[in-house]
Amino acid sequence: MVEETPILEFSQVALSFGDAEVLKKIDLALEAGKFYTLLGPSGSGKSTILKLISGQLQADSGKIYFEGKVINDVPAEKRRVNTVFQNYSLFPNMNVYDNVAFGPRLKKLPEGEIKEKVKEMLALVKLAGFEKREITELSGGQQQRVAIARALANDPEVLLLDEPLSALDYKLRKDMQQELRNIQKRLGITFVFVTHDQEEALAMSDWIFVMNDGLIQQNGTPEDIYDEPINHFVADFIGETN
Ligand code: ADP
Numbered sequence: 001m002v003e004e005t006p007i008l009e010f011s012q013v014a015l016s017f018g019d020a021e022v023l024k025k026i027d028l029a030l031e032a033g034k035f036y037t038l039l040g041p042s043g044s045g046k047s048t049i050l051k052l053i054s055g056q057l058q059a060d061s062g063k064i065y066f067e068g069k070v071i072n073d074v075p076a077e078k079r080r081v082n083t084v085f086q087n088y089s090l091f092p093n094m095n096v097y098d099n100v101a102f103g104p105r106l107k108k109l110p111e112g113e114i115k116e117k118v119k120e121m122l123a124l125v126k127l128a129g130f131e132k133r134e135i136t137e138l139s140g141g142q143q144q145r146v147a148i149a150r151a152l153a154n155d156p157e158v159l160l161l162d163e164p165l166s167a168l169d170y171k172l173r174k175d176m177q178q179e180l181r182n183i184q185k186r187l188g189i190t191f192v193f194v195t196h197d198q199e200e201a202l203a204m205s206d207w208i209f210v211m212n213d214g215l216i217q218q219n220g221t222p223e224d225i226y227d228e229p230i231n232h233f234v235a236d237f238i239g240e241t242n
């Protein structure tokens, strides 16, 4: 059997801020087209991993590979990766259309093509017809949908989602969990989703990395992690209820 090259791979990746070792020689490998989750308490290093994937941060040591090639020195704008943040980070002074069109315009696509792309992306996040709406008129949930459409309009191969649902209320969060999963399946791209909510991770993921204190404590399917936690930390963390 031929092993496929992982879309993303970390080999012994470490990063410190001053004396604080935030990531301690992390190894991980992601297959294309799956829904991955980084699960762990606040401060465990989840966002740092996303920033290393997107190129916002540089590793002190170790190698990061994208489709088999080392990308440690590839600038962020040249990586086929986009991020959705908890606080949406939309341009509040632009309408929905201009927000979603932002990436395609940077690529200087013809405006007709951009219009099609925006339409397609808004339909995907169930905001068809919202082009002319102002960001400030939208609910939090709608703003997060626009942020997802804006990120996906760049045609990323990997979408990073940093606690994208944490600011939403319970019912909306449940709906969005299902929708994000559907979007990932529909597009067939790789998602790396970050959450501190074990229930969310178990419900959404093909594969979970449980993190604590700059280390991956365990990785496996939701079933593996739920049924056979490898140590006390994982057992306690998965067993907690919110
Ligand atoms: P998580 O996303 O899991 O909450 P982070 O990856 O944001 O964790 O942070 C991991 C650790 O690194 C935390 O202890 C945090 O305080 C520290 N940290 C993150 N960014 C910086 C920074 N720019 N300077 C100093 N410390 C940082």
Ligand code: MG
Residues within 6 Å of the ligand: 046, 047, 048, 162
């Ligand atoms: Mg974080």
